[in-house]
Amino acid sequence: MKLVFRILLALVVLALAGAAVLWWLRPAALPEPGRTSTAPKDATSEIIARGEYLARAGDCVACHTEATGKPFAGGRAMPTPFGALFVPNITPDDETGIGRWTPDDFYRMMHTGVSKDGTLLYPAMPFASYTKVTRADSDAIFAYLMSVSPVRQQNRPHELKFPFNNRDLLIGWRTLYFKEGEFVPDPKQNAEWNRGAYLVQGLGHCAMCHTAINALGGSSESKAFEGGMIPNQNWYAPSLTSNREAGLGNWEIQEIADLLQVGVSHRGTTYGPMAEVVYNSLQYLSDEDVRAMAVYLKALPQRDSEPPPTSQARLVSPGVMETGRKIYGTQCAVCHGEEGKGHPPSFPPLAGNQSITMASPVNSIRMVLNGGYAPGTRKNPRPHGMPPFSHILDDEEVAAVVTYIRVAWENSGTPVDTSQISELRKLLPE
Incomplete structure (x- = not known):
């Protein structure tokens, strides 16, 4: 009970601390889109194909499709420590999906984590990573989603415990854990490294699993990729910054690429949640993009500080x-x-x-x-x-x-x- 009380107290404090920015997040005070969509209204097949590829990279189908449901129609329950979230319909149905959205609405959702009607999204939607996606790529994904078959399926309301069903508490969470902004290439790195960083940090949202989540559902940027338990899945996502776990510093680039794209390599095999990521997403990426991701992952700084362990037999x-x-x-x-x-x-x-x-x-x-x-x-x-x-x-x-x-x-x-x-x-x- 003491732990629950401390969590509730922390959430209340966070909500009060974030109240000063509440006006900025409300629909009436949201910044005007300003930038017009780069995709024409009659999106070309090339843009749609590009959007399908990017939606694969973002693994959108994994969350927005039930096991026996129609693609992107939502309805899948996502258990969390705070209750169940139900993933929304993102097919172009006018009444129950995103059929009446514009490219501006979609980009704002991806970039800021705020829905078309001004609703703050729960961070189970990886907007903290998707904020890095460029406007051109966001428009392409939107064009693809608007090309799929619309499905008339009402969204289910979330079943969250009190007080987590109060979205105003998300303001405090965002103040602590959300940093808005598109990916900015590092001029000190080459184009391949930057492409890999863009995919890993953005659409791939790899840090969501490979970074430990605290009691408030947030993660520390300073501990990114250091590994942690995946909430409610009871699998451990290993550290990518330690050669004592899954650190890749002594792997060959091709071994990393094979693990990501093929699912197996001479160094290991993917199972559990990572196998699903490979199946739904990474296997469809180009060899060049997978290699770029491997280059970036291999270059992650190693943070081992303890002496190498010895046999515990x-x-x-x-x-x-x-x-x-x-x-x-x-x-x-x-x-x-x-x-x-x-x-x-x-x-x-x-x-x-x-x-x-x-x-x-x-x-x-x-x-x-x-x-x-x-x-x-x-x-x-x-x-x-x-x-x-x-x-x-x-x-x-x-x-x-x-x-x-x-x-x-x-x-x-x-x-x-x-x-x-x-x-x-x-x-x-x-």
């Missing part, structure tokens, strides 16, 4: 190690090899794999419990998968084999215990 009891070794030999070695070297890219290596040894064991545990497939992509249409073991292994056995994988072969991970397995097992579908 000495912290594991001999009994647990032997149990883990036996389970690994029976269930895992046929694909990943007796020494954990794998058979990449089909079966990723486990020895020396940062995603196995990073501080959070969540992803390793979930893979053993849930199994999973790398995404089926145009360059890897028949991916290999890993079977689930939740029905074969109990909590102690899962803890033993995950511990073994994290400390064997001079891996520098730490042991896991049965309570961690039990908590994640509760998330399995019945």
